[in-house]
Amino acid sequence: MGERQSDEERQAESRRILERVERDSESLLFRSAARAKDHFTATEAEGEDWTELWGRRIARVLALVAAILLIGWLILYLSSSGS
Numbered sequence: 001m002g003e004r005q006s007d008e009e010r011q012a013e014s015r016r017i018l019e020r021v022e023r024d025s026e027s028l029l030f031r032s033a034a035r036a037k038d039h040f041t042a043t044e045a046e047g048e049d050w051t052e053l054w055g056r057r058i059a060r061v062l063a064l065v066a067a068i069l070l071i072g073w074l075i076l077y078l079s080s081s082g083s
Contacts, residue, residue: 039060040057040060040061040064041057
């Protein structure tokens with residue numbers, strides 16, 4: 001069997017792992033935020049007709065508002081039906 005790691009080596013390895021996880025999760029958060037911004041501003045539609053571009057933007061914002069309202073309504077409905 002191999003030699004056991006010392007406490008210092010295990011702590012150093014744990015710190016490296018935690019730092020890598022923190023760095024990866026931060027970059028994932030920033031990438032997700034950038035993708036959401038690109039989606040709602042319809043950047044994939046650049047160069048197309050301006051009416052189609054603004055139509056996509058308006059539709060996506062309205063869909064987000066509708067989803068938020070539906071989630072709010074569901075929460076209110078579920079909280080009131082239990083009483």
